[in-house]
Amino acid sequence: MDRRDFLKFGGMMLGAAGTMGLPSSVRATMEQGYEAAILAEKPVYRPDGWKGARVKTLDWIGGSFDINNPQQVDLNKCDSLGSSTIVGPITRRHEIEGGFKRFDTGYYGDPAELRKKAGAQYYSPMGDALVFGARATGTEAMVDGPPRPQKLPIPDPVTMARHIKDMAMFLGADDCGIGVLPVQAVYTHQTATYEEMRNGVPRAQDKEIVNTHPFAVVLLYNQDFKTTTMASNGYDGGTFGSRRAYLYNGIMSDVLARYIRNFGYEARSHHNENYQVMVPPILIAAGMGELSRVGDCVLHPYLGYNYKAAVVTTNMPLMPDKPIEFGVQEFCRVCKKCAQLCPSKAISMETEREPYNGYLKYPLDAKACTIFRRTNPEGYGCGRCAVVCPWSSKEDSWFHYMGSYLSSMKSSALNRLIVQMDDICGYGSEVATELKSWIGFTSVGRI
Ligand code: SF4
């Protein structure tokens, strides 16, 4: 079947509930044709592989996962999640425990007073415009809805997983993975969304979350390193890169969730405007990266921190990926560049990880980081850790790919050398000037 025929066929399927009434022999032929069409297409999913880093796929996180009876994985029955060692009971969390939610609900003190104390705050026309767009993607009607009453035929979970990844890349994602959803990644309760707050619901509401979807599709959107480097020179470019990524993540994940529902399966998108899941464990489960020195941040093999993630949870049968490792634990042990350059000193300088909510991880002073980001008198936000991390993609070149390859060899001596090379190249201390024109408008609206 050629591409044109495939598209015609897809349109017919989407439009025809009557398909289900066809004789089974005809339906079987159509299903085979559909599967063949997906496999015949040149995959667009991650066409360049891992761009340098030596990535090892780890054993299945749940151990007993059965694709014929897919269920969420209980991390309390596992001894690790990817390269993160599990050392004690892991509990589900309330969304309000996140730093920004705590700041907004006054947990760290009166937000207005904290901002006044920090100095003048800025109004950013561009930041406001990006948020305006992103907010539209977070309403309940955009993130969720009923699945199509009758299921459309789909191919086997391996083929369908590749199709969903190809679809994600077509929508604009820079990488995509599918993980089995950890029970502990689903929030116990959600705070009010912006839509609910507009309708008078207080931010600190306790809406109980029930989500039994076994799978989580992860979409990553590149923040644009050039914009993010603004975080290095006092301004806050990180937020513009973040907000642009949140906007596109919202669009991509809402559309992908709707696409899955159109096949008759449940699917809900989760992104910055409306989360019911905690993203870092899902990133690890979906083979998107390793937990790093910066608190809960997950490093990707070539985007580093230079991305934002959205998630679509679903019960569509999809063959999930496995967690990966590429030497981050060994690299972070000797690097510490983010900790040295963090303006709020929120990142640990310790050499070894410590137990926190059941995981071994580097502690992060979330209060110090959040207050700095929410009250930064030089702009709004921060992101310097993302800029200075040697893993954050500096450039698309053989030189950077070689650096990634050597960094993933787990050699302390090599890792020290690479951090020195990173410093010598001036990475992390770039002064971005060419994008300053629109950043400059930030101060025009100083309030
Ligand atoms: S965002 Fe800024 S303040 Fe927060 S950990 Fe990173 S460098 Fe530190």
Ligand code: SF4
């Ligand atoms: S800057 Fe260094 S220590 Fe910090 S997360 Fe990146 S690799 Fe790890």
